[in-house]
Amino acid sequence: MAPSSLDVVLKGSSGRNTRGLLRVIILCTIAAAAVSSRLFSVIRFESIIHEFDPWFNFRATKYLVENGFYSFWDWFDDRTWHPLGRVTGGTLYPGLMVTSGVIYHILRLLTIPVDIRNICVLLAPGFSGLTALAMYLLTSEMSDSPSAGLLAAAFMGITPGYISRSVAGSYDNEAIAIFLLVFTFYLWIKAVKNGSIMWGALTALFYGYMVSAWGGYVFITNLIPLHVFVLLCMGRYSTRVYISYTTWYALGTLGSMQIPFVGFLPIRNSDHMSALGVFGLIQLVAFAEFIRGYLPGKQFQKLLTSMVLLTFGLGFGGLVLLSVSGVIAPWSGRFYSLWDTGYAKIHIPIIASVSEHQPTAWPAFFFDLNFLIWLFPAGVFMCFQKLKDEHVFVVIYSVLASYFAGVMVRLMLTLTPIVCVAAALALSCILDNFLVASTPSTETKAKATTEDKSLRSARNPVVGIYSWFSKSVVVASVTLYLLMFVAHCTWVTSNAYSSPSVVLASKLPDGSQFIIDDYREAYYWLRQNTPDNAKIMSWWDYGYQIGGMADRPTLVDNNTWNNTHIATVGKAMSSREEVSYPILRQHDVDYVLVVFGGLLGYSGDDLNKFLWMVRIAEGIWPDEVKERDFFTARGEYRVDEEATPAMKNSLMYKMSYHNYQSLFPAGQAMDRVRGTRLPKESPQLNTLEEAFTSENWIVRLYKVKDLDNLGRDHSNAVAFDKGLKRKRATKRKGPRVLRTE
């Protein structure tokens, strides 16, 4: 008989085995789905590193693989930030590169020849599969329902909030950091539940790995102490909490201090002080608990009050003193901007100029999380209902992460895991109630009728959630939501998050794909046809890409550690040639790279970023560069005839439009990004000459001219070459003096 044979499989000990096997299969399928949904860009384009920062990580990984770990650790990179250089080995989080390096060497040991680029490209999808598994473990700790973990794993696998940072090719710290974040939290919950030193030590181990991988480790550093602090405030002190926290803090802090970039920050930086404070507090509480056993209540109260006052006073005083004397570093600018969203715009334009540091727009929550976002509060509410230690953690995490996600777009990433947990809790509760709950048996019905005859609803048990109708309606709608979620995730991943941004794609009229590959065209030209140490100046956005693809030294790059140097480049771009040329000469610049989208209508070009260059330069040289000069009298930002003289004479403007007019019939030149008609005459460049322009004019390279052989200034030399007569007027004014600073 079929049902009985099914029963053999589904019930008893073999039933447990069957369910276990089923769970493993489901988890593997989820992991596979997580990996495969991130491969859009590889299939559509190629196995290529995306965006900007990943190019640096890729370059560093190549350096690690080629030169070994120790020279990577001591790496001084003289090919960036010319002429300063960068102590790269000590100013990066090495976790990502070391992880790929280890994978590479293991594969080499098995003599499987995999290119390091492919490891880097596929690292993020691979780890997202692991994240889904870690999510299963974490959520299973929160709920008794077997479905919650599986749902959470599935959500985590495909939610766009996480996919946005982990598609194939997006080789960034977040690629492995989110896995580490989730897994560390899982271990922490496990440690708190069991009060086990082993789990605490494992938490510390993975915390150390997390520190080596991403600056976002500060989130864990503050969240775990906060969890413990809230538990203490709720009067839930226990030896379990004590053991796990002290183990984690001691080992974890030691571990984190092994990373050169972190160093002594855990004991000197304000960001880390809460962990230290809670560590002290928990010692006091433990001590008080210990004393309580030996003292009568009255004296204990007195002792406790005085001790609390004393420690608080001492601790606070000490903190203030250390902060003022400078032993403890003040809060970093990025941290301030978390509390005051307007802070960065006023004080640090360079932080504000990055689009991922902008406050989140409300639709983004729905875009990235879809229906999870409205299940999220329900899940948090259900945590309140149970409110064990681990549920407190979920509540705290939710509150903090929601706030941060609202402040900065990129912090949506830290919100996503907890949203998945909470939503899975809520959804599994609904499904359990409606799918599994069986109609109360006739005995209980009989009991109910005998005990309380007046309750009408109880007389007929086949109503409410027990009826087939309500069950089917709820289950059908949940299924529908789930299906829509999958469709939404796939759509968002495919359309919004799978573009490498190095390669642009467009559609031809016949529907076939047309690839615009201007960036690589220009970078490869640089790589092949310029001297190995030719210095390239460009706005900092392209620094990492030039380093990675063109393999040439750059002045500034995406590691924006030196604001003054960036401002210098901004000043060179936004000043007149007479001012810029000495700057270029002083910095040994051989080529200048600008991105110009006017021909194609590519809006992410340098002229649209130009105001940030002006602002950042103005921050350092308020007398020489003024943002106001680039706006017309009516406050417009224009590039046509009406453009201000400062705009028309700026190096950026000249480089963007140099020779552009000759592509069009006279007077017809159009800028397709800004949608304006340009002046008839193309701007005259004296100190630079066009070296290369890519096929669609997106990247333009200019060579900095050497000093004139006859000692003339460049404008005279160019005028002479053109056969123009020397103007008397200039002579009367006297020679123009070059401003060097």
Next chain:
Amino acid sequence: MRFFTATVLGLLAPSLCAATNLTTPNRLDLPSGFKPPQVFKNTNLVRNTNLEKSYVRETINVVVENVDKQPQNDYYIPFSAEVFDRVGAFEVRDKKAPEKGRFDVDYTEAVSSGGNQYFVVHLPEPLAPKSQITLGISYSVLSSLSPLPATIQQADKQYLTYSFSAYTPSAYTTDTQKTKLKFPSTNVPDYTTTDGLKSGSDPERKGATYTYGPYDTAKVAPGTEHPITVRYEFTKPVITVNLLERDLEVSHWGGNLATEERYWLRNNGSQLTNQFSRVDWTYSNYQKAPTSAVRELTYPLLPGSVDPYFIDDIGNVSTSRYRPSVGKSAGNLELKPRYPIFGGWNYSFRIGWNNDLASFLRRAAGVDSDSYVLKVPLIEGPKMAEGIQYERVIVRVVLPEGAHNVRFEVLEGSHSNGLPVAEHIHAQVSSLKTYMDTLGRTTLTLEVDSLTDEARDSKLVVTYDHSMIDALRKPFTIFAGLLTVFVAAWGIGKIDVSIKKR
């Protein structure tokens, strides 16, 4: 057919195979101040110099007479030391019987700077006194054309110059000789006109063919030079491949022949006076004007080639197109570099594709034989009207793991296959570990210098032995490896590490 036994690769002795090289070019050491013995006389010599491509291709037909009293068989052909290393595909045949194959040729070792270097031709049978033989000597000279002016505007025409001696360099006295030059077009603005070498105008012009001579040079001592320079239009790129690495990977299990080629390419034409102008390039492209830049490379692939790719150091080059073969015709891979390659610019890239192994490999004699014969093109390369010169080519044939007794041979026909004689192909057998190999794959590496795209059609034949046990080694290794892992996991799982007693 001559086989050069490469090595007998012992099954378990991979270190042995690396040490045994078989063919290293023979070089003769000559005493300084060496002069070839004057035992021959060139009765008549006609030199054809072809300048239609971006390298020089010369064929010399010479009637040689033995003037000594003894039979002689060593004929010396001199080149100046700086040209000598750029001479490629040197071969000598009997003009009357080219199908008999090429003669053995040796190089001489550099003796003193400025002196001549010699190719020593060993005639198969000694030439009896007073008897004659007609030699057909052909070779190409790389990098001997220089652009003049050295820098031009982007849209200008390009001109190349070629300098040579009106008297063909020879170690022996020549009675009469002449030189025919074939230019790519009739536009030859400058050329040397000689005085007093012969009666009448010299050179004689006939379309794109210029003839210097015939000169009566019986009284002229061998080695006398009369410099001539010609300058002609060549508005095409001078494509030079500094290094070509070509890998052919044979997979018996996959039934696949994978080819990958890595090019380091350079245009040796006139450089740009000013910098590159995109506007001008767009216009000239639109008009399809001739240019000195490399716009596109067309690469014919053998029928049945699949999965072609075209990448460079920073990823896929999206501008290529593949027209697969239909039926028996060759497929065409149209490679457009990321940017036009002007004079002095470099471009390095790699391409690759797969073929069905069955059309290249067969078992030697008998179905049960463990011996295999592989027949593949030695080099392929793009097919361009202006020609391509390769300064150095390294071909690696990666045979299956455990292949041994490797021998190779280059097929020869009745006319030049664009390759030097087999002794001048440097061969080596080594092993390459990849894809979970235990012993490493037997790899035959061939190195040739100074090739041109005339060698496109040359065929390489490799024979090797590969038994069933060799083929089963890898599945067995993987099986054993996995078994070890499982046993180890099971064993570790059995260990009780708990502190408290259970």
